[in-house]
Amino acid sequence: MADGSALTLAALGGTGLSVLGLAGTMGVGLVFLQAALAKLRHRDLLAGVISNYRLLPSAMVAPAAVLLAPAELVIAIGLLLGGQALAAAASILLLAVFAAAMGINIARGRREIDCGCGRSQLRQPLSWLLVARNLLLAALLVPRLLPNPAPAMADLVVALAGGLAIFVIVQLFNAIGALAASPLATQRR
Template structure:
């Protein structure tokens, strides 16, 4: 199955921005992120500082690697694996009944308790990563095509951000409405 380069490039741009943004807040607040990694209780305590330092660096490498056609397949696979790893970490903690910890998804300014909606959001990211890996139809791209790729990538980032904000604020919205 081959897809149009507009679809693939839009997906790649959105993933790259998402990974760069995720790495940014983790690198700017290393102590906070180290606590987040520790709270998941999935790796031995001695490995927490190493993981907390390695994960955002890996996210930056993925973000950059997605932008070049020669490294895109490798970065796409790594993106798929990283999102799957994060999804598994969330799923394990939800299965343990640990909904009270912050997912660490959006930095220290916006706490998001673990909830099933994060699994659905990450599933969409996995699909976008898989779309970015599909081979593209070889065709010339016009200036209009370039504009559409950038605009579509931006729309995906904005939809991801809006979804993230909704998930983060959902408990508060339910509380305000009187629902549980």
């Protein structure tokens, strides 16, 4: 850039959005993979987590608990294998549903329930930050809904690094949020 201004996604045009969308699919795909595997490992707890939200009729809790982890796993695989528009759309929808469920419970004054975000050993109470996290992850996938040119090898490398960074940031966000809400942290206050 001749005037010395920073390189932005707008300056990159479609390629920048394509790389951002691909990085988002990699990162969100890894988030969904980790969440699905955690839910499968602790499937006996999932119905209780879903029930705590008090959004589904009792008869729907068990089927939702049975279907959620496999759905997340299928979405994760779809995202990680190229992030086709269908996988991106399903992921955006699921993230929006999770954000809405959290938002409804926060509005009801029910912040103390566990979000069920994946790692049972790092329980997190509901917060607007978790809602924002889910909406931000969904927004990262929007470019995958648009027509995307075939990425160059350099774009794939950048997208992979970006996706790994997104995954690590989400994991750190979750760990810090859970630790901040832990009994040890509340004793220090």
